[in-house]
């Protein structure tokens with residue numbers, strides 16, 4: 001997060017109207033839907049549709065989305081960052097592109113900073129601080145950080161929230177609620193997806209992130225949880241100089257954990273840092289259940305004496321003890337390759353929606369277990385595991401709660417940073433003592449512990465002797481037969497009619513979209529005093545509207561057919 005060249009974003013203007021915002025956001029959504037519609041139309045590809053061309057188009061669309069989210073400002077930048085963890089909702093190109101979403105917004109002026117501090121803390125900057133650097137140390141979409149000094153001589157940083165953020169959030173979230181409702185009601189996209197639930201979840205996270213009192217409390221809890229670990233440092237909060245929009249913290253400078261050369265130049269041991277990073281996260285997740293949910297490398301630094309410094313406690317995840325127990329159950333299910341147990345525990349966790357026929361999900365889980373458990377434990381990469389898990393989630397009735405995706409993201413970021421610090425880094429190596437400790441501690445039965453150890457030794461034998469593979473495969477096939485996992489193709493007139501109806505409904509959605517898009521374009525042109533040009537989209541809107549009515553009449557006839 002660096003201060004950078006200013007750009008006149010519309011959302012940062014004083015006179016930016018609610019109506020204009022409405023148009024900007026809906027135009028983005030409609031363009032997105034139009035692109036999605038065109039994506040499967042072979043005539044829209046020059047020289048015919050191929051997988052390579054589709055992939056190129058997906059990539060281009062994903063990068064356009066990233067750029068537009070940046071233009072739409074703070075709410076959308078944050079949402080994009082949040083969605084970059086939802087591989088269960090979007091395909092890999094979009095997730096990759098969204099995870100590159102960096103805050104790239106202009107810093108706000110010192111006058112605005114001074115006004116916010118004075119309004120919130122009731123005193124002027126001069127009265128509160130001995131010195132205050134008017135140039136921010138860092139500027140992001142939600143706020144910026146200034147170095148300063150208290151009258152008592154303590155070096156601090158002051159994090160000040162971007163002006164007008166609350167108002168912008170209120171407007172944006174109201175518009176987004178309409179969009180979530182639209183998706184929820186959609187016959188295709190609404191199925192198996194809880195858009196309104198996701199919307200509520202996002203609202204909660206966004207509001208929490210702009211409450212600096214909440215961030216201060218989180219920092220205090222986090223510091224308490226690491227009391228016994230002097231290799232982790234968390235800036236102290238100066239509560240007398242803190243309000244919902246102003247956060248004063250102890251100044252703790254460090255080298256960013258991703259600045260590998262700088263770390264090396266400072267004589268720090270990269271391998272040790274990689275292990276400490278992993279250990280710090282395992283401690284958060286497994287011992288406390290309270291974890292840093294935004295672990296991008298910018299939020300972790302290393303002090304000159306080699307300690308880890310954590311910044312930014314706006315987004316924290318909380319794993320309840322009961323959830324931890326269920327996670328353990330999933331963990332044991334995975335170790336025993338017991339898809340039924342895994343599916344059951346995922347339902348208990350709320351990560352899977354129970355459905356009448358869990359067969360396909362169970363099959364996918366079994367496939368995943370068979371695939372990654374057949375490799376030796378050390379070779380398994382966290383990101384491969386989470387990719388596989390997302391693969392199962394995508395297109396299935398999965399409802400990954402935010403906590404789950406946060407955990408996944410924390411792990412894969414950490415693995416990336418770990419490998420960057422030390423190419424030999426192996427997350428599983430660090431995780432193993434923790435897993436062993438869990439097995440011998442508290443909640444887990446010795447039987448379960450034994451079965452994991454058995455499983456691990458079984459794998460070791462399997463790796464050493466591939467000849468064991470053949471009987472296992474035969475056994476697996478017999479198993480599958482026994483479970484009735486056989487697919488039968490049935491063709492009937494009834495099915496055909498349902499299919500015809502589904503494709504009719506699809507076409508109807510497209511006509512609706514076109515009508516909306518043309519009507520919107522006509523309205524925009526009309527209000528912008530291009531009344532004559534507005535006639536063209538208006539005609540197009542009427543034509544697609546007529547087509548829609550005709551299609552609905554046709555669908556109605558199908559329904560009444562014997």
Ligand SMILES: Nc1ncnc2c1ncn2[C@@H]1O[C@H](COP(=O)(O)OP(=O)(O)OP(=O)(O)O)[C@@H](O)[C@H]1O
Nearest residue numbers: 001138140143145235249250251252253298311312
């Ligand atoms: N206590 C501190 N001491 C020294 N530097 C700090 C401190 N707190 C924050 N910084 C610096 O400011 C940067 C931004 O801080 P922080 O991440 O808390 O802000 P943010 O507005 O939440 O940013 P983002 O949303 O991009 O994470 C950090 O990456 C770090 O370089």
